Amino acid sequence: MNNNVTEFILLGLTQDPVKKKIVFAFFLLPYLGTLLGNSLIIVTIKTSRALGSPMYFFLFYLSLSDTWFSTSMAPRMIVDALLKNSTISFSECMIQVFSFHFFGCLEVLILILMAIDRYVAICKPLHYMSIMSRRVCSVLVALAWVVSCVHSSVQIFLTLRLPFCGPNVIDHYLCDLQPLLKLACTDTYVTNLLLVSNSGAICTVSFVMLMFSYVIILHSLRNHSAEGRKKALSTCISHIIVVILFFGPCIFIYTRPTTTFPMDKMITVFYTFGTPLINPLIYTLRNAEVKNAMRKLWSKKLVS
Template sequence: MQQNQTVPEFILLGLTQDPVRQKMVFIIFLIFYTATVVGNLLIIVIIKVSRTLGSPMYFFLFYLSLTDTCFSTSTAPRLIIDSLSAKKVISYNECMTQVFALHLFGGMEIFVLTLMAVDRYVAICKPLRYPTIMRRQVCIVLIILAWIGSFIHSTSQILLALKLPFCGPNLIDHYCCDLQPLLKLACMDTYVINLLFVFDSGALCSSSFLLLMISYFVILHSLRNHSAEGRKKALSTCTTHIIVVILFFGPCIFIYTRPSASFSIDKMVAVFYTIGTPFLNPLIYTLRNAEVKNAMRKLWSVKITSESKW
């Protein structure tokens, strides 16, 4: 993989070195990760089996939940296991794989949230043309393009990581492998790679967030011409999306738009968008979405009825 690479493995310092706190980390994040997987898989199943959730919004929500599950899985299991390990060792190849997975599913999260904003813009600002513009075939093509874009982004990140020679030390002050903490260990001048890293990840986060905020501003501005009931429904949906966008993009921008500076709070901020946001998304989309809650009730009632008959 890397001719100049002499370090066969890295040691992750994790969130804390205190044994008592490590046990707390194990319990807390095991609960968070389990709830994340269960919650997102529940949304996936509900959207798949429900006949009432066939609109493009739920088509994209399906992929958001799928991405959240994979995104959280790229970091949480190792964090949970390492919290009980005396020596948190990760091999070079595993580290590079984690960098690739982190940016693949992180990029997909960005693109899916952008597609959801596009869907809401067309639904609210172009209601008569909505069925034509956001037809099933178009949505499928958009998701395929999102996967391609995510793959290109993650490939660019892993190519930058593979260019870094590691001669020692091999202590990563983080709970996962990412390009930013790896840059500190490289035995070379990383100025250019650092700029490329910020230009790629930082620009992707910042530009996507700016476009999303502009689109939602246009949507909210256009609601003046809608009825009171239409405004209420549209505001409910848009508010949900805006909350998710801010929760995800805020930490991302904080982490990926700085050229070389690092702060002690970085690890906690990274935890929030890699594990916290995938955990919160199912809660936000179910608690604030009447259609999803109704579909859940119908699915539950069908299950209870079938069990009683049995």
């Protein structure tokens, strides 16, 4: 591999000094909100005995993956907004590609596990605790970590195969395979196909699977009591909102790596900043058990 590039220049969302200050403020607050919201969910689930069911076990890991996913690129983007010129070394760029895809894939798989959990809880209620035991849930989460590692390793392998001879300017605010493909001094047709079959297929197939599973779940609710149907419906709607908000932009970006549009960076902003921030709001505002557990935790802190 002929690689003369040791660092890349990130153009970010804008090069205008005034607009860069707006970008700094605009993304610092959502990132801090993401950290606060997800940390609150993590601490609440970890300390509350009432939230010991498999659903909250998976929600704990969803909040973790949200936090790490956002942290894999948000701090650098926020700091870069204060700099005149933003550069990232080749090795740092590869680390960002790996971590971004690792935690992104982990979030996808956790959402699938949450859908499986809701399916078993609603469609197989008598066997729920035996099927979704703590050991089974732990194995499923461990498997999600392994699959995420394999996925992100493929991304790194595809990137390291590319020769970079210059230029080294990335028209984006993060390192990802698509903007890097534009800088490679070789034909990237095969790599593009591999990217679609990897990231694109994972996003699309996962989205179809999730939506199909929730259709089955919602269809089965007709046999439940009015109270049980209302509670299950509230939970499922929360999950469906998260799935649409996360997978919609991902499918738009990763199923057409050879084609770029001016709005691509803003769409990427939505699922890298927006979804990790919205998730805690959806799971707390629409979940009475989580809100009650948070109130008890806050009361204990005030008393102590």
